[in-house]
Amino acid sequence: MKNFESMNRSDQEAYLMLPIINELKQLGGQSTSKELKRNVVADDKLIQENVLTSFKKSLSTGRKYLPFNFPFNFAITNLVMAGMLERPKKGTLKLTKKARDFHGTGKELSDQVYEISLPEWYTRSEKNKKEKIALHQIKEVNKSELDIDDGLEEDNWRSTILDALMQLSSAKFELFCRALVKKMNVDIDETIGTKLTGDGGLGGYGYITTDDFRTSRVAIQAKRWSLNNSVSSPEIDKFRGAMDKFRAEFGIFITTSTFTRDAVAASRAGTRVITLIDGDKLLDLIAKFELYVTPKVITTYELDDFFKEKN
Template sequence: MKDFVEMKRKEQEAFLMPPILNELKKLGGQATTKELRKAVVMNTEEIPENILFETKMSSKGNSYNPFNYSFNFSLANLEMADFVKRPNRGVIELTEKGRNFEQDSQNLANEVYKISLPEWKKRSERNKRKNRQLEDANENQAEETLEDSWRSKLLNALTNLSPTKFEFFCRALMRKMNIEVDEEVGVVSVGDGGIDGYGYLTTDDFRTARVAIQAKKWNPSNLVSSPEIDKFRGAMDKFRADYGIFITTSSFTREAKKASRTGTSVITLIDSDHLIDLIAKYKLFVEPVTVYQLSDFFNEKD
């Protein structure tokens, strides 16, 4: 089979249709677009693991992710053919037709395009009558939305923090999540025994768990691999931690995710997307206006 990145866009769209339906089934029939996109990449061996972080510049000078382009149009085709629907903004749901479909990938693409291609043609003709090219509409779907823009800005700010300041930031986030951070363990830049934070989480009136934190400020395209998870687990065992939280500005390989769920204890993985969601939820050094605005924390020196 041809590598995914070497496929033409239409080939990529057709290739993505079965994984989209299969992952939606695994997710219970409904998921956010972001959840579904990540699940398709992480559970489809033919797709490079770091493809979600590859960007290009559009003709209008805007940054976009080529994979999102193919993924979004694959979804649009499936929606036109009534295999999925969008009950709310940013949410994808299987229809009865999508839940019952069991044919092979080629038959799926043929069935979908039999319905969607005539619809695209109609839209193209309407666009021409309005003196707009279909390519303009396509490009707009690939460009970042207003929400994507602030998320990209925040991720860029996080990756520009020094390693020490990023560790400080992660400990601050843990405090927001009701973890009482230890003032001595894991708070120095060297000699911390392989952890970047340590604390205590009280889950009810009397039960307290020990929590170890690992923070990796890595380039988004540099994924955390399973050896890093194993090293962290070793440090957790040293400090007798009950839980581990591994935070990164990038993401995790498939093997790293498997490693996080095996061994002496389960490790919670927080990638850049999840990290940004938590920052927004707890309003940590960001302020919501129309979209979130970053505070001066990211501009101040250590």
């Protein structure tokens, strides 16, 4: 089978349907769309590991976007139309009984889904009255009518921050990562892992105290790598050696890039699991802690029915 990148957009969309259903089953039947997307990428060997940080620039608007979001979101929308998924609330996806009972192949699933969703696409198309029209043509005409959140604004700011991180020097990126880990309640040691040389292979070191007042040593590694250069398992092994040198119970490995699947497996081996923070997770944490960034969009809220119902 072709790898995901070499497929056309429609084939990518159809291919993603089965991994989406299978991952939701593994996640207990319900998940946020972000968690689901990460799991699909992490577990499917046909999908490149860096698709969640591989941004492209729009020729028409000049803004950055994540190409993977389009087939992923269209696959989700088709599954919802076919009654395989539900959206109990914004950003959350839930399997229906119909999906839980499905045990066929990817081709059988996409055929079953399109049998229901294609007529719905036709119904949504007010500008196309012909009996036969290619699915991709319908979508191109009706992009503004799609019931999906393709997150183009989010893609743009995430790409902007990632570009800015890549412009930092190695020393400044390590400083940035120590600041991030400090936000994660790690008390940074100012004497270990603060130099580019002679640090024993560390980008930082600190201590974390649990609610029952037990303190553990935390080793930190930071790699400002290009998106095409994934962190491999030998780097994980090297970091674990540095953890041994400083007797760290925990390890946090941060990169602007991604981790190979072998690196993920290596991080989970042995008695001390290493927490991996790739470029995609790093952007999430930067937004969460507002680390050297300032949000510009005011959050609004929609009232639930509780407030609308008569007393």
